[in-house]
Amino acid sequence: MAVRKTSKKPNVSKDELLAFYREMLLIRRFEEKAGQLYGMGLIGGFCHLYIGQEAIVVGLEAAADEGDKRITSYRDHGHMLACGMDPKGVMAELTGRSGGYSGGKGGSMHMFSKEKHFYGGHGIVGAQVPLGAGLAFADKYLGNDRVSFAYFGDGAANQGQIYETFNMASLWKLPVIFVIENNQYAMGTSLQRASSSPELWTRGAAFGIPGESVDGMDVLAVKEAGEKAIAHCRAGKGPYILEMKTYRYRGHSMSDPAKYRTRDEVQKVRDERDAIEHVRELLLQGKHATEEDLKAIDKDIKVIVNEAAEFAKESPEPALEELWTDIYAEA
Amino acid sequence: MAELTMIEAIRAALFRALTDDPDVIIFGEDVGIDGGVFRATDGLIQRFGASRVRDTPLSETLIAGMAVGAAAHGLRPVAEIQFMGFIYPVLDQLANHASRLRNRTRGRLTCPMVLRAPFGGGIKAPEHHSESTEAMLAHIPGLRVVVPSSPPRAYGLLLAAIRDPDPVVFLEPKRLYRSTSEEVEDDGEALPLDKAFVLREGEDVTIVTWGAMVAEATEAAQQLAETGVSVELVDLATLKPIDRATIRSSVEKTGRCVVVHEAPLTAGLGAEIAADLAEHCLTSLLAPIRRVTGYDTVMPYLRLERHYLPNTARIVEAVGGVMEFA
Numbered sequence: 001m002a003v004r005k006t007s008k009k010p011n012v013s014k015d016e017l018l019a020f021y022r023e024m025l026l027i028r029r030f031e032e033k034a035g036q037l038y039g040m041g042l043i044g045g046f047c048h049l050y051i052g053q054e055a056i057v058v059g060l061e062a063a064a065d066e067g068d069k070r071i072t073s074y075r076d077h078g079h080m081l082a083c084g085m086d087p088k089g090v091m092a093e094l095t096g097r098s099g100g101y102s103g104g105k106g107g108s109m110h111m112f113s114k115e116k117h118f119y120g121g122h123g124i125v126g127a128q129v130p131l132g133a134g135l136a137f138a139d140k141y142l143g144n145d146r147v148s149f150a151y152f153g154d155g156a157a158n159q160g161q162i163y164e165t166f167n168m169a170s171l172w173k174l175p176v177i178f179v180i181e182n183n184q185y186a187m188g189t190s191l192q193r194a195s196s197s198p199e200l201w202t203r204g205a206a207f208g209i210p211g212e213s214v215d216g217m218d219v220l221a222v223k224e225a226g227e228k229a230i231a232h233c234r235a236g237k238g239p240y241i242l243e244m245k246t247y248r249y250r251g252h253s254m255s256d257p258a259k260y261r262t263r264d265e266v267q268k269v270r271d272e273r274d275a276i277e278h279v280r281e282l283l284l285q286g287k288h289a290t291e292e293d294l295k296a297i298d299k300d301i302k303v304i305v306n307e308a309a310e311f312a313k314e315s316p317e318p319a320l321e322e323l324w325t326d327i328y329a330e331a
Numbered sequence: 332m333a334e335l336t337m338i339e340a341i342r343a344a345l346f347r348a349l350t351d352d353p354d355v356i357i358f359g360e361d362v363g364i365d366g367g368v369f370r371a372t373d374g375l376i377q378r379f380g381a382s383r384v385r386d387t388p389l390s391e392t393l394i395a396g397m398a399v400g401a402a403a404h405g406l407r408p409v410a411e412i413q414f415m416g417f418i419y420p421v422l423d424q425l426a427n428h429a430s431r432l433r434n435r436t437r438g439r440l441t442c443p444m445v446l447r448a449p450f451g452g453g454i455k456a457p458e459h460h461s462e463s464t465e466a467m468l469a470h471i472p473g474l475r476v477v478v479p480s481s482p483p484r485a486y487g488l489l490l491a492a493i494r495d496p497d498p499v500v501f502l503e504p505k506r507l508y509r510s511t512s513e514e515v516e517d518d519g520e521a522l523p524l525d526k527a528f529v530l531r532e533g534e535d536v537t538i539v540t541w542g543a544m545v546a547e548a549t550e551a552a553q554q555l556a557e558t559g560v561s562v563e564l565v566d567l568a569t570l571k572p573i574d575r576a577t578i579r580s581s582v583e584k585t586g587r588c589v590v591v592h593e594a595p596l597t598a599g600l601g602a603e604i605a606a607d608l609a610e611h612c613l614t615s616l617l618a619p620i621r622r623v624t625g626y627d628t629v630m631p632y633l634r635l636e637r638h639y640l641p642n643t644a645r646i647v648e649a650v651g652g653v654m655e656f657a
Contacts, residue, residue: 071400103437110435119403120435124427130393131428134400134408141356141382141406161423164390168397171388326434327473328572329441329496331525 010220014288020062020219021279021289022297024054027078028276029305030087031250034077034094037309038254043094047108050078052249055275056181057082059222060149063230067144071119071132072151074109075181075248079151083116087304091312098322099315105322126152126159129178133165136176136239147175147233155186157200163207166239170207173238177229178204180241181216183248188260201243209239216244217273247273334512340482341371341447341503343517344489345409349379351519352407355493358385359394359411359447368413369449369508391417395424395446402444402498403432409493415450415502416459422467429498430473442498445489450478451543451593452625452640453506457632463542463594463625468500469571469603475499475524476570480545482513484568487522494521504543511546527574529581533563536650537581539604540591541567544641548591551646560654570600578604579612586617587653591641596624618656621649 031049038047050057053075061082064070072079080090085101093100093111101111109123119135122128132150139146156162157180169176180200184191191198201211210232214225222244229240247269251258258266283289335343348355357372357379363386366373376384387394391412398408412418425446432442452461468476477492477499479485485503492499530545531552538548545566552562563581567573582588588608590601601622608620623641631639 069404102435105437106435110431112436112440114436114439119400119440122428124423127392127396127423127427130396130424131400131403133393134397134402135404136400137397138401138404138406141401161390161392161396164388164393165396167388168390168393172385326436326438328475329433329438 010282012220014286016062017279017283017288020058021276021283021294022301023058023082024219024276024279025297026087026301026304027054027058027081029301030081030091030308031077033305033309034091035250035254037095037312042313043108044096045107046074046253046255047094048075048253049250050075052269053181053183053216053246054078055219055222056179056216056244056246059219060179060226062223063226064149067117067146069117069119069135069139069146069148070151071128071135071148072121073125073128073153073156074121074123075153076109076111076121080111080113080118083118085113085116085118087308088311091308092315095312096317097312097315098318099311103322104318105326126156126162128152129156129162129165133169133174133176136169136174137172140172140174145234147177147230149177149179151179151181153186154180154182154184154191154195154200155189157203158195166204166207166209169239170204170209173236175233176239177233178239178241180243181246182243183246185248185252185260187252187256190260201241204239204241209241211241211243213243213245216246217275217278219275219279332514332516335482335515336509336512337479337482337485337503338369338371338508340486340515341489342373342375343515344486345372345375346378347517347519348409348490348493349375349383354405355407355409356383356385356401357409357411358387360387360389360413362386362411367411369505371411371447392420392423395421395429398444398446399424399428399432399442402442403440407443407493409445409447412446412448414460415448415464416462418448421446425468425474425498425500426471430471433497434473441496443496445492445499445501447501447503449505449508450502451504451506452630452636453543455633455636458630461636462630463592465502465570466594466598466600469600473497474571476502477524478502478504478542478568478570480504480507480542480566480568483515484522484528484566486515486517487520488524488568490519491521491524495524502542506543507546525569525572525574527577528566528568529563529577530566531562531564533561533585535561535585536587536589536653537563537565537578537585538589538591538646538650539565539567539578541570542593544591544593547641547643548646550643551650554643554647555650560650562650573603575607579608582608582612583615586615589621589623589646589649589653591623591646593625593640595627596622597627599624618653621653623649
């Protein structure tokens, strides 16, 4: 496990630190609220919370430019909030309402935003990764110098189509960054129990894809690694792998009792490696903010999240006719 | 106007699509330098270059997945899977992504991709090189499944498939690739999708079929005409969505229906057509609907193939039975 680098004096501005704090906190509070709504029976099916992993999407979005793309699997709420999608639209999609990003037809796992270049939200483990290569292929074909982030987890890292994608992405020098969010558990199966080689960042070696392991609980380390990977892609050198060592605090989904690990294990990560606490300490130690300043941010975010929840409760249900729409283009 | 085989007509359509639209790209296994396993893409790489006609690794799932991603981004990928039996790994991408992108995004993202695959029997190869599992694909909402049965229809339907805003699986009856030549006007005109073609008008019985079975049914219709039975022949062409209206109105006229397909009987598309007619045209029916199909067995090799595939004699016999009933 990588070691926290809080002691190192970071080369980061006050504004940037505050933005990181704010964005990560927004994701966490949003997810806590989603968990509540799920408990109230307002969200259907499955709901996979991102709590604990916030630094990854926030750090990488800080490194990305306008027009860069992202695609991920079903633990996707954080990615959407980090790339600037509206919390109201995301929450309303969770509750299956017409004000949601997919009009209440996609749910937690299937949301998209063309404007924010977010290409989903996909439910099949690993199957979004070839799509990410397709996005990158289109950008390369169009010659527009954009990169695509294809996110997947440590569980997906054992799916075959990932390696088909590695091969072709490297062969065709596609500008795609494979972000492996290694939260240690593929649902209930730990990495050690599922992967013959636990160093997932090395998995591109056979295809000539450089990779590195990153402390995914350290937003500054994430951003720095993201910048390096993006520069690699934009220079036309092909794909790059970032293995983010992270941890999910909650169960795989809301229906997971998480019997495969101890409470102590979770608590230890919360106490020692929490990404938000890390930035909070940097802000306070560097005297960039006072406790009061941070409380004010907390309060702002609470308002945003509560408004999103209210919107998600009150937005109308999709009309019955919607059952029949968007199967094929209108003739 | 030139006489073209089906494979030449397909190549002409691809050539036309690549010429007309810079967003059209072709990829697949051996589609470039080698010109495709059945030569459908022969010469395209020389004319349009390796950036648009791309040889891929042997990675079917990825070929389809990349096509979905590129299509979501606005390109019009035309991907080739070498044989229909190699399509199973691709189902993940077709069923879980391609066919659902429009619905999940309320039409904000679409998937204008075409997946071409040779299908069906007639080359004396077993199993995955010859089988017809079109019903599996036709079961997926959001996907179009198209099967041409002649060179001009291959040309016009493939152009339509490429221009269509939704994902299309274009199944090419490999038995017809070189069996005949027909006049094909390379004028860039597409044929309508979702529309069955009435190839022959008749009064007594409707035969509904598609792909290579159209040739067998045509021959059967000619033989039956000599015995005084007038066959209306419907080439379904687009298997999903089904042009139910054309089938119903034909059967309302003739009162009898025989469905012919190479695929196995059980849960084949013939079952859907028969059920639809039973639901909507019962009072017009003079006789039970008959199905002439492959068997519920594994697609056999070489010597047994001719016993497996429906042929003119089996179709004539089935029509005879239907005519005898009433």
